[in-house]
Amino acid sequence: MMEAGILGYSFFQNALLAAVFASIVCGIIGSYVVVKNMVSISGGISHAAFGGVGLGYLAGVNPITGAFAFTILVALGIGILKEKTSQNLDTLVGAVWAAGMAIGIVCISLVPGYAPDLFGYLFGNILLVPASDLALMGGVSVVIVAVVALLFTQLQAVTFDEEYARVMNLPVTRLSLVLLVLIAITVVMLIRVVGIILVIALLTLPAATARKFTTRLWSMMVVSVLLGLVFSTGGLWLSYLLDIPSGATIILLATIGFAVSLFIPRPGSSE
């Protein structure tokens, strides 16, 4: 029984725990990203995170800490610019996307010596998540669940119909910024698991699959979390079995799940 044997290794237990945390935050935050059509903004934010990794290296602090600080600032910047200008948001996101990567590359080139784990940040490796990062992931998950639980009604109103939320005198601008910051910390937390390039898939695919089968936001979140668990643990197991990279396997499994869901009719629809 090879599968049972692998569970005995602490690195595999860590990987499973990381998969659970990742599924929880992806299911919750990814649902907002999907229903509010924020996929490209989230892509921009996640690539900007690479700039934070580079700045962290350059400053000599933990690159993940650098990524948290920088990515939150970028998310707030996008939110404020979106509010202030009538500029096409797509252009803004494209600029942030590329500039973030560029900052990262420049910073890393300025650090003397060999940057050890670049590939790890871009593509992630769930099997190498250290225990200290696991504690961080757990903490971030708790914060995200708590904030969403407290602001659920208002975040639903703002993501459903922003203009009406304004008429209802909700603090729409502040709530939108809160949502962007939640996306930012989710993305950074997932960098170790699937990496900057693949994070957008883990954020959106379970939620996009779940939307089709649910009529309430909270049930969409629950189904997304469950799908995320299936994809991430299934992908982990498959990657071990076939000896292929774990992050990419998880994403491919999620993509197959999403593709299959496209052919399943929406329940309760008359078509």
Next chain:
Amino acid sequence: MIPAVDVKEVSYRQNGNLILDQVSLSVHQGDMYAIIGPNGGGKTTLLKIILGLLPATRGEVRIFGNPPEIGRCQAGYVPQFRTFDFRYPITVREMVLSGRLSHLHGATRRYRTEDRKVTDEVLDQLDLARFSERSLLNLSGGEQQRVILARALVGRPRLLVLDEPTVYVDTPSEVQFFDILQDLKRSMTILLVSHDIGVISTHVTKVACLNQTLHTHDTNEITEDMIAATYHCPVDLIAHGLPHRVLKEHQGRVGP
């Protein structure tokens, strides 16, 4: 009596273009006031300024004597269709319930028993109770529009503001929708805009025409002069097959 809506010399510029030019209007309590005009004439812009969603470049707006941000708590708003994504996972009841949000306070704004009770009453009143657990996606255009109206009504507004309320619904639903409005007119002030002069029924107490500037008339009649000044082209007033005659008998053809 304080007017329900008081617009004083409001102008609005967007990217240098003058969208509204010194528009003034008073909607008195109990009025059912219709603003008609062509697409791009500034009707939606005016409603958004009234509700405080856009800042007027010049001029002033009052709702029941208060600035928009305060006054709009006494207003129900039926925006133009499709300002939101119909695939959003939300049930009819949840969406209607969100119309209570302006009555809630505190950091979390949890709904109270009272909010749920009012919501169920309004769902019953608009014959929507049987759809309450469904998603918006599986409803007809007329039903969707009644849901949007229900959301505006659960706040128990004194003023109802409707933007192109029947543009996406079929004719029977449109007739039904105006029957509902006629009912509501007894208990609240109604302000609506439309690009289609055919929707103006005898229920309307006042009509104004808006195309950058506002032409008012103190009755519910639309005069040929108003139409000519607003649309800048001859309009065949009779061809719409109106459910009720709101136009004067013609003395001659409009325009050349």
